[in-house]
Amino acid sequence: MSRTQTVAFGAKVAVVGGSIAGCAAAIALQRIGCEVTVYERSTGQLVDRGAGLGIPLSLLQTLVARDLVDADMVHFEATKCPFVLRSDDGERDAFQGRILWEQPIAVAVTNWSVLYRQLRSRVPDGHYHQGHEVIDIRETGDEAVSVHLSDGRIVEFDLVVCADGQHSVGRRLLFPDQSLQYVGYIYPLAWSR
Template sequence: MGRTALVVGGGIGGLAAAIGLRRAGWEVAVVERSPVLADVGGGISLHANGVRALDALGVGEAIRAAARPQYSGGTRTPAGDWLIRMDGAAIERASGVPVFGVRWAELHRVLRAALPAGCLRVGAEVMSVERGGTAPARVSLASGAELEADLVVVADGVHSRLRGLLFPHHPGPAYSGSTVLRAVTEHPVTLTGDLELTWGKGAEFGHITFPDGRAEWHAVIKSPPGVRHADTLAALRRRFAGWHEPIPALLDATRPDAVLHHDIHELATPLPTFAVGPIALLGDAAHAMTPNLGQGAGQALEDATVLAAALATEPTVDAALARYDAERRPRTRTLVRAARQAGRAGHQLTHPTAITLRNTALRLTPSRLTVRAFLRHTNWTPPSLG
């Protein structure tokens, strides 16, 4: 089996794949098109499956040190009434792992630190890839340079250029019907819950907390694509006027230039395979999903772990990628569909009767069933990397 790999994309999934491949004995290079790795972005919640994948990759303890367990919170109405209470201790007892809140920049920093100097090359935009047949795959950069590798991992995100080249007849990412605005507060904020969501008519507001007392908040709004505002914070204050605290406090604790705004796209049409010759697709490039389950990063981390384990144990690259595809495609397809359904039942509801029926059903759901539902998609055990 070949032993050189090129990872296209230096995000969470790409770096995790590089770490896993190195642990499996591969020589790895990562190319990232962004010229500067700015430590920006919001935060993510890491569930049991993501934490276990990080443990398998050997960086779990470093992530725990940079993250904060989320023990309290739940889902509320705009008036502040509780629909679901989050029992973080019960989740930890059931799964053995708490839910963690971590800044994207911290997670990225920890993953970068696990790779040797020079492994990650920034400002290197990939334009095309040739499958290679019996020869190594060949990757062409915008600079004119060409790189060869026995394995290419495509981890260049939801708008992946290489996915479009590998699957020219696939429709590509579709707009989900929602847009997301998010930021990390400039200073600590007094909060009553670690991880909260609030569902209103056509909108959701949520937050997670970090070890330093600051918080990441997000606002998901049902909206046509491309809508932007001259004063984003003012627009958010109008949209969420009258919603309960700490929503106004979170907005007040945010610098205007810290707000990120992205329309949400997903791969609503599944790919026919995650492997084409010696090329594997991973993370959002393979199965971009809406954020309603908080599983985007978790699934990329699972991908990286399964890919590394398959390459560590199978006799050929072809056999390893066939196993990777067989293990990952059914699971991620289920989660893409479940995330979409969660959004439709959550922030995308606008009819008052539908909202009332949903809220009533949630209030009547026993706590044990809430915990079971929370863990339904996170009860995953990583394979051994050898």
């Protein structure tokens, strides 16, 4: 057993958020011996988010090597990303485009739900609590952290990992004066093999 596993073995850990990051954290923590509880506020089935995801091929290889996803996970590999200038030719759904440039890339392109299902299948159902919203997190004086749920329950843990997205309760508590700001990303229109 490694030093990390010795220190972490038996630690009670709450993961706030049961989407991609939360499931990945839960799997990694369980594998080093932590007792993990995942709290996901959504009550229904988590479904697609956006059109898709681009994952660096090296990251996909790491996810496969660590058994976080199956080697045959549905994806296609993109080797270039064209940046296209569109011009409307008057037809409702038709457009003509001119490629401004193509950027070489090494990306596995997949759908959000494909990656999520792969990760979620590796988190035991008994540790994944859907419909449980965390509304507050507080340090207690005895090296523990209390997780306050919307149903009034308070549960103590040794560690809390916040993986609950852009409106994170952790972000709000740790950085209350920081507001969300768009960083100006521009997404490409197409991927090419």
